Amino acid sequence: SAVISQKPSRDICQRGTSLTIQCQVDSQVTMMFWYRQQPGQSLTLIATANQGSEATYESGFVIDKFPISRPNLTFSTLTVSNMSPEDSSIYLCSVLQGEKLFFGSGTQLSVL
Amino acid sequence: GENVEQHPSTLSVQEGDSAVIKCTYSDSASNYFPWYKQELGKRPQLIIDIRSNVGEKKDQRIAVTLNKTAKHFSLHITETQPEDSAVYFCAASNEGNYQLIWGAGTKLIIKP
Numbered sequence: 001s002a003v004i005s006q007k008p009s010r011d012i013c014q015r016g017t018s019l020t021i022q023c024q025v026d027s028q029v030t031m032m033f034w035y036r037q038q039p040g041q042s043l044t045l046i047a048t049a050n051q052g053s054e055a056t057y058e059s060g061f062v063i064d065k066f067p068i069s070r071p072n073l074t075f076s077t078l079t080v081s082n083m084s085p086e087d088s089s090i091y092l093c094s095v096l097q098g099e100k101l102f103f104g105s106g107t108q109l110s111v112l
Numbered sequence: 113g114e115n116v117e118q119h120p121s122t123l124s125v126q127e128g129d130s131a132v133i134k135c136t137y138s139d140s141a142s143n144y145f146p147w148y149k150q151e152l153g154k155r156p157q158l159i160i161d162i163r164s165n166v167g168e169k170k171d172q173r174i175a176v177t178l179n180k181t182a183k184h185f186s187l188h189i190t191e192t193q194p195e196d197s198a199v200y201f202c203a204a205s206n207e208g209n210y211q212l213i214w215g216a217g218t219k220l221i222i223k224p
Binding site (some may be wrong): 001031041042043045048092096099100101102103104105106 | 144146154155156157158161201205210211212214215216217
């Protein structure tokens with residue numbers, strides 16, 4: 001399976017600021033995704049990061065709040081903008097290899 | 113749309129006993145069913161998956177069974193060990209739709 005590096009691993013941020021999370025894969029992948037996992041909850045898909053085009057967002061998530069970049073087939077970023085305490089969560093990037101989904105190590109975000 | 117229900121939410125078993133987690137899906141077109149294990153503070157890891165053309169799949173102490181007629185699939189862990197303690201998630205997707213629909217998760221506790 002692909003090696004997926006995600007950083008930062010954790011951060012504590014002030015409300016109103018923004019944080020950019022990076023996801024690097026050691027091989028080219030077509031499909032990359034960003035998930036959010038709130039404490040004790042299941043995984044919620046934020047968006048599909050499309051290489052060379054705008055990301056596709058799920059219901060309840062908007063580009064202004066969660067802008068995503070996908071400049072090539074091995075890298076993507078997710079920005080959490082204008083943060084509030086409700087954005088405190090774990091953010092996970094993931095990649096599809098064949099039909100199997102693999103996850104990065106996650107970013108634990110706390111917003112004060 | 114597709115919905116995946118997972119039961120129980122918490123399962124406590126004696127070390128050495130078996131554990132069974134069940135999921136039910138709603139979309140009869142679903143044909144891919146992975147199971148993920150997430151240890152505390154770690155990323156979800158794919159532990160076993162099954163496609164709809166197979167009724168059962170086994171990998172050492174873990175197995176997954178699928179009943180397409182009843183639209184449910186189950187994870188079986190035999191001879192449980194302390195390291196099996198984790199949250200387990202089931203998911204479902206259908207061919208052509210790469211997005212996984214996730215169950216709510218089961219916290220498995222192995223009692224010594």
